[in-house]
Amino acid sequence: MAGATSVGDALRAAAPRLRASGSRSPRLDAELLLASALGVPRAELFREPARALQPDEVARFEDLLGRRVAREPVAYILGRRAFRTIDLEVTPDVLIPRPETETLVEVALEALAAMPIAGPDPEDEPLALDVGTGSGCVALALATEDPFVRLVAADIDPGALAVARRNGSRLDLARRVEFVLSDLFADVGERPFDLIVSNPPYIPADEYVALEPNVRDYEPRLALYGGIDGLDFYRRLIPGAALLLRPGGTLALEVGAGQADDVAGVIDAAGAYESPERRSDLSGVPRVVFARRRGPRAGD
Numbered sequence: 001m002a003g004a005t006s007v008g009d010a011l012r013a014a015a016p017r018l019r020a021s022g023s024r025s026p027r028l029d030a031e032l033l034l035a036s037a038l039g040v041p042r043a044e045l046f047r048e049p050a051r052a053l054q055p056d057e058v059a060r061f062e063d064l065l066g067r068r069v070a071r072e073p074v075a076y077i078l079g080r081r082a083f084r085t086i087d088l089e090v091t092p093d094v095l096i097p098r099p100e101t102e103t104l105v106e107v108a109l110e111a112l113a114a115m116p117i118a119g120p121d122p123e124d125e126p127l128a129l130d131v132g133t134g135s136g137c138v139a140l141a142l143a144t145e146d147p148f149v150r151l152v153a154a155d156i157d158p159g160a161l162a163v164a165r166r167n168g169s170r171l172d173l174a175r176r177v178e179f180v181l182s183d184l185f186a187d188v189g190e191r192p193f194d195l196i197v198s199n200p201p202y203i204p205a206d207e208y209v210a211l212e213p214n215v216r217d218y219e220p221r222l223a224l225y226g227g228i229d230g231l232d233f234y235r236r237l238i239p240g241a242a243l244l245l246r247p248g249g250t251l252a253l254e255v256g257a258g259q260a261d262d263v264a265g266v267i268d269a270a271g272a273y274e275s276p277e278r279r280s281d282l283s284g285v286p287r288v289v290f291a292r293r294r295g296p297r298a299g300d
């Protein structure tokens with residue numbers, strides 16, 4: 001970035017370096033990193049493109065650029081990611097929330113809205129479980145957008161759970177979201193849930209080795225790898241959820257591209273759910289498979 005003297009110059013010099021390193025959004029990345037280096041909102045860059053950068057600002061920007069050129073995701077460099085209406089802390093312990101996961105939140109909100117109105121007792125309010133909560137994005141978006149739902153947010157990874165818990169406290173949602181360290185359902189308690197949501201690890205073995213370096217080398221394998229065919233978690237989650245859902249309660253699962261029919265097949269095979277439905281994301285990819293629990297709960 002030799003000779004960069006102004007905000008505009010710095011951005012113009014950085015974008016080609018980022019593009020050459022494989023970034024698909026070099027200009028946006030440069031703007032986000034420069035805004036972070038200057039400690040200002042991104043919009044501020046456009047107000048004063050001729051503002052001269054101080055040497056310490058240039059040094060900070062160079063440091064962030066170097067990390068990005070090495071393919072570190074922007075969200076980890078900034079330590080933040082927006083998801084629906086909330087802003088979340090993210091660290092390398094958690095998957096960076098993806099836009100397609102917003103479809104899972106939409107399906108879950110619709111399922112909650114269709115539930116009978118709760119009585120005056122807080123215990124009557126709907127109870128939802130988020131399995132593999134990661135940053136807490138799904139659970140915390142649900143708690144933000146539905147003022148009544150109470151949630152249990154579970155993850156097997158203590159580092160991820162610590163991030164989710166901090167996000168819950170910062171968003172002032174800790175009263176309605178309980179964070180639990182648990183291998184799937186092992187430690188979530190015996191209580192019946194009205195809704196179970198999950199965006200489980202679903203990348204199959206052949207796709208995992210071919211992932212782009214910014215994902216494979218930085219995001220947690222535990223959050224991504226779903227076994228040889230990518231379906232390991234669905235085979236455990238779907239029968240397990242049937243034991244914890246109330247009759248009429250909804251199971252909603254995010255799936256990878258091309259997995260919807262297989263996951264619907266696992267739901268059918270469990271014999272405990274009504275016919276599964278599918279919902280596509282904004283790219284038209286079937287992204288969420290969901291079904292209502294039928295009959296009395298097993299063990300009743």
Ligand SMILES: C[S@@+](CC[C@H](N)C(=O)[O-])C[C@H]1O[C@@H](n2cnc3c(N)ncnc32)[C@H](O)[C@@H]1O
Nearest residue numbers: 097132133134155156157183184199200201223
């Ligand atoms: C694909 S990430 C989803 C994270 C977050 N819900 C999201 O949508 O961004 C899957 C999450 O499942 C967690 N996980 C993996 N195996 C698990 C298990 N056996 N029990 C509970 N959580 C698990 C991972 O730690 C990771 O946080």
